[in-house]
Each structure stands twice: as C-alpha cells, then as structure tokens.
Amino acid sequence: MPENNRICILLTATIDPGDMIFLKRNEPVIRENDYIESIRKWLSIDEISSIVFCENSDYNLEKIKNATENTEEKNLEFIQTDKLILKNSEKVMENY
Numbered sequence: 024m025p026e027n028n029r030i031c032i033l034l035t036a037t038i039d040p041g042d043m044i045f046l047k048r049n050e051p052v053i054r055e056n057d058y059i060e061s062i063r064k065w066l067s068i069d070e071i072s073s074i075v076f077c078e079n080s081d082y083n084l085e086k087i088k089n090a091t092e093n094t095e096e097k098n099l100e101f102i103q104t105d106k107l108i109l110k111n112s113e114k115v116m117e118n119y
Contacts, residue, residue, distance in 0.1 A: 029072030
C-alpha cells in the first residue's frame, strides 16, 4: 500500500478510573488487559501504520508496553498525563 494511504489510530484510555461511577468495567487490571487486546487487534490490521496511545490516569504502562513491544513494522507511541491534570480539567468544566 502506498505510504500516503496509511492510517494512524488515536486510542484514548483511562486505565484506572478511580471512583468514577456508572462504569461496568472499573477494575484497572481488567481495563489494562482490554487495552492490550485492543492495541494488538489494531496492530494486526495491515492498513494501520501507527497507533498513538493516550492514557490519562497515570497508570503504570509497563505491562502494556511489554505486551506490545514487537511492533517493528508499525509505530506505537505512548502519551500519558497524570490524574492532577484530569482533576484540574474537571474543575474547569464545572464553571461552564
């Protein structure tokens, strides 16, 4: 496939939702495994050239990185923010 037809996936994640209510899957280890499975599925699609994984609960990403490290042909980037940023954004949204 020509290089200009490659697709990048932006995968957002909150592995540790803390005390967030109304979630069916709120256990961090279960959510972590869900994200590993999701990344692996996206990586198996030929048209996907890269994945940007953005996690916003400051959860340790070592297990996910180790489980998805054999991606020589694809670009996998991890971006992470901490809970403090998330809490501050919630306070900002309360003012709207």
